[in-house]
Amino acid sequence: MGLGATVGADLLAVPFPKMVFDLARAIANGQTALDRASVSTLRVLANTEFDYIPEITEVIAPGPVDTVSGVPVTGVDVTTRPGRTLPLSLLQAGLTPSFYQFTESVIEVKMSISSKVSTQSEFEFGVSVEANAGFLFASATVSSHVDYRTSNTYSYSAEGSSLLRTTLKPVPPPARIMPRFITVNTLVSPPQVTFSE
Amino acid sequence: MNLEGYRMYLITVHGGLTDEKSRDLQRFVRQCEGFILMVTRAGPIVALDEGRYSLVAGHPLVELMGPVELNPRGFAAQQLQSIMAENLSKQVEIVEPVGGDPAPTS
Numbered sequence: 001m002g003l004g005a006t007v008g009a010d011l012l013a014v015p016f017p018k019m020v021f022d023l024a025r026a027i028a029n030g031q032t033a034l035d036r037a038s039v040s041t042l043r044v045l046a047n048t049e050f051d052y053i054p055e056i057t058e059v060i061a062p063g064p065v066d067t068v069s070g071v072p073v074t075g076v077d078v079t080t081r082p083g084r085t086l087p088l089s090l091l092q093a094g095l096t097p098s099f100y101q102f103t104e105s106v107i108e109v110k111m112s113i114s115s116k117v118s119t120q121s122e123f124e125f126g127v128s129v130e131a132n133a134g135f136l137f138a139s140a141t142v143s144s145h146v147d148y149r150t151s152n153t154y155s156y157s158a159e160g161s162s163l164l165r166t167t168l169k170p171v172p173p174p175a176r177i178m179p180r181f182i183t184v185n186t187l188v189s190p191p192q193v194t195f196s197e
Numbered sequence: 198m199n200l201e202g203y204r205m206y207l208i209t210v211h212g213g214l215t216d217e218k219s220r221d222l223q224r225f226v227r228q229c230e231g232f233i234l235m236v237t238r239a240g241p242i243v244a245l246d247e248g249r250y251s252l253v254a255g256h257p258l259v260e261l262m263g264p265v266e267l268n269p270r271g272f273a274a275q276q277l278q279s280i281m282a283e284n285l286s287k288q289v290e291i292v293e294p295v296g297g298d299p300a301p302t303s
Contacts, residue, residue: 040263041261041263044207044261045207047239048238048239049238092272093276094267094268094273095207095266095267095268095271095277096271097265097266098263170264
């Protein structure tokens with residue numbers, strides 16, 4: 001198998017579909033948990049009531065004049081009368097739960113593949129000549145040797161790292177979850193109806 | 198003090214709110230550099246750094262800790278805002294640095 005094919009196989013071995021699926025499933029689970037928490041908060045806000053006093057009337061009227069060492073220090077009576085209490089929930093009063101949404105998700109996969117092929121060859125050639133000469137004979141020997149040595153070294157390494165990043169942002173509450181307030185003002189004629197969310 | 202990461206949370210407690218539980222919880226929130234904005238029958242509404250959410254949410258008294266925000270169209274939104282601002286001002290000390298504008302610190 002060629003080196004290119006090995007690199008290609010390694011790249012294909014990255015479990016990208018599984019990573020995308022796992023991330024999507026984690027986001028879906030996270031979104032469900034966040035929505036549940038927000039709906040629970042909404043329920044608490046809707047069920048927590050308090051008595052709201054929109055108006056307090058203060059009536060200032062002439063009163064008995066007290067004197068301190070001959071100096072008049074007061075002369076009025078202030079009567080405080082709270083108006084009719086209005087039972088309100090925290091939701092009606094103006095507190096709403098925050099809703100969050102995953103807006104952007106990024107999967108980043110980094111792979112570092114390195115391969116190295118080294119070939120080393122050694123060639124050695126040697127000739128040895130020996131000659132002898134005498135009165136009646138002469139001889140010569142020639143010897144030679146050839147050494148050839150070769151070695152191939154292959155090294156291959158693949159390293160990978162992945163990063164999953166997602167962004168969470170607050171969003172307006174879903175329209176179907178938040179109640180719509182219908183106010184009927186019977187103080188005016190004809191009664192005035194206003195809608196607000 | 199940087200209040201950029203602060204968000205508003207409603208905290209409800211296990212087994213209903215009592216004075217003692219409310220005090221314990223408020224002390225813990227203050228220890229976590231949070232602020233008590235107001236206390237409702239359900240529990241306190243606090244301002245807390247998002248990074249410390251898990252710390253407070255994991256407190257044994259806490260049943261639910263949900264992020265909330267002010268709806269300006271609410272019936273008593275202005276009053277709620279005033280109450281929260283007043284309570285916050287009692288917990289934040291304004292220190293005026295020499296030769297500069299006042300900077301809020303806790």
